[in-house]
Amino acid sequence: MSDAAALPGQPRGGVLSGPATTRTVNVLAPNASVMTLDGTNTWIVAEPDSGLAVVIDPxxxxxxxxxxxxxxxxxAGRRVALTLLTHGHADxxxxxxxxxxxxxxxxxxxxAALRLGDEGLGAGDVITTGGLELRVVPTPGHTADSLSFHLPADGAVLTGDTVLGRGTSMVxxxxxxxGDYLDSLRRLRSLAVDxxxxxxxxxxxxxxxxAQGAIEFYLAHRAHRMAQVETAVESGHRSPSQVVAHVYADVDRSLWPAAELSVRAQLEYLTEHGLI
Structure with a gap:
C-alpha cells in the first residue's frame, strides 16, 4: 500500500496520482480520513487525441x-466538457x-436533485463526449443512486464506492x-468475465x-459477514449494536458506526429471506 505522492508543479489543493490507464488520470482530493482512505479520487477521462475531458466525482x-x-x-490540452457523479455522498x-x-x-x-441540466443518467446510457465511450452501469447498494462507468477502450470500470481500492465498502x-449491492457486484463480475x-x-x-479477483473477494467477504451476523443473532445478539460489537470486535471502533449501517442492511436481508 502506498499513498499518492505529489508531483512537481502540481497545483496546491490536489494530489496528482498520475495516469492510471491510457484514458484516465486521478487527482486525489485532500480529504483523507478513516472513511475516505487517502481521499476521494477525482477522475479525468478523455480520448488521447481529444481536446475535451469528462470529470467523474469532483x-x-x-x-x-x-x-x-x-x-x-x-x-494536457483539454477542456472539461462534462461532469458525472457516481453517487451523491458529499465526499x-x-x-x-x-x-x-x-x-x-x-x-x-x-x-435528479444532483443534476445541473436536464439530462440524467440511467442504464444503457453511453457518454460520447470528445469521442469517449463511457457506458453507464447501475450499481445500487452502497447507495440507491450508485452508478459505475465502464470504459471499454481501457478494459476498466470506474466504481465510485461500490468497490474500493483498499478494504471493503459499506452498505x-x-x-x-x-440485495441490490450483491446484484451490483455480480453485474461488475460479469463485466470482468464477459x-x-x-x-x-x-x-x-x-x-x-x-478486477475479477477484487470483485470475487467482495462477494466472498459479504457471504462471510452474513454468516457471522446470522451466527451472532442465533447466539442472542439481537440489536445492530450488539451484532457489531460481536462481529466487528477486531475492527477499529471508529469504523463501527459505518459497520452498523451494513449490519442493519444484513439483518434486513436475512429477515426478508427467512434466514433469521
Missing part, C-alpha cells in the same frame, strides 16, 4: 482541489455545483440495500489491476 467543496482538477486537464458530490460553475459544464447523475442502510474489464478505478484507494 469531490468535496474544496476550491484548491477543484481548480487543481481543471488545471490538470488544461495542462464525491459536494463540490459538483461549484465545479460546474468553474467549468461551465452540466452535471449528470442518477439522482449505507436504509438508502443502500444488501466484457474484458481487468482494471478497477475506485472512488477511494489505489487502482486494482485484477
Amino acid at each position: 469531490g468535496p467543496l474544496d476550491e484548491g482541489h477543484l481548480r487543481a482538477v481543471i488545471e490538470t486537464a488544461e495542462r 464525491h458530490a459536494e463540490g459538483a455545483a461549484r465545479f460546474a460553475e468553474l467549468t461551465r459544464t452540466k452535471v449528470r447523475a442518477l439522482d 449505507a442502510h436504509p438508502d443502500g440495500r444488501l 466484457d474484458g474489464v481487468h482494471t478497477v478505478l475506485p472512488g477511494h484507494g489505489p487502482v486494482l489491476e485484477d
Whole structure:
C-alpha cells in the first residue's frame, strides 16, 4: 500500500496520482480520513487525441482541489466538457455545483436533485463526449443512486464506492440495500468475465489491476459477514449494536458506526429471506 505522492508543479489543493490507464488520470482530493482512505479520487477521462475531458466525482467543496482538477486537464490540452457523479455522498458530490460553475459544464447523475441540466443518467446510457465511450452501469447498494462507468477502450470500470481500492465498502442502510449491492457486484463480475474489464478505478484507494479477483473477494467477504451476523443473532445478539460489537470486535471502533449501517442492511436481508 502506498499513498499518492505529489508531483512537481502540481497545483496546491490536489494530489496528482498520475495516469492510471491510457484514458484516465486521478487527482486525489485532500480529504483523507478513516472513511475516505487517502481521499476521494477525482477522475479525468478523455480520448488521447481529444481536446475535451469528462470529470467523474469532483469531490468535496474544496476550491484548491477543484481548480487543481481543471488545471490538470488544461495542462494536457483539454477542456472539461462534462461532469458525472457516481453517487451523491458529499465526499464525491459536494463540490459538483461549484465545479460546474468553474467549468461551465452540466452535471449528470442518477439522482435528479444532483443534476445541473436536464439530462440524467440511467442504464444503457453511453457518454460520447470528445469521442469517449463511457457506458453507464447501475450499481445500487452502497447507495440507491450508485452508478459505475465502464470504459471499454481501457478494459476498466470506474466504481465510485461500490468497490474500493483498499478494504471493503459499506452498505449505507436504509438508502443502500444488501440485495441490490450483491446484484451490483455480480453485474461488475460479469463485466470482468464477459466484457474484458481487468482494471478497477475506485472512488477511494489505489487502482486494482485484477478486477475479477477484487470483485470475487467482495462477494466472498459479504457471504462471510452474513454468516457471522446470522451466527451472532442465533447466539442472542439481537440489536445492530450488539451484532457489531460481536462481529466487528477486531475492527477499529471508529469504523463501527459505518459497520452498523451494513449490519442493519444484513439483518434486513436475512429477515426478508427467512434466514433469521
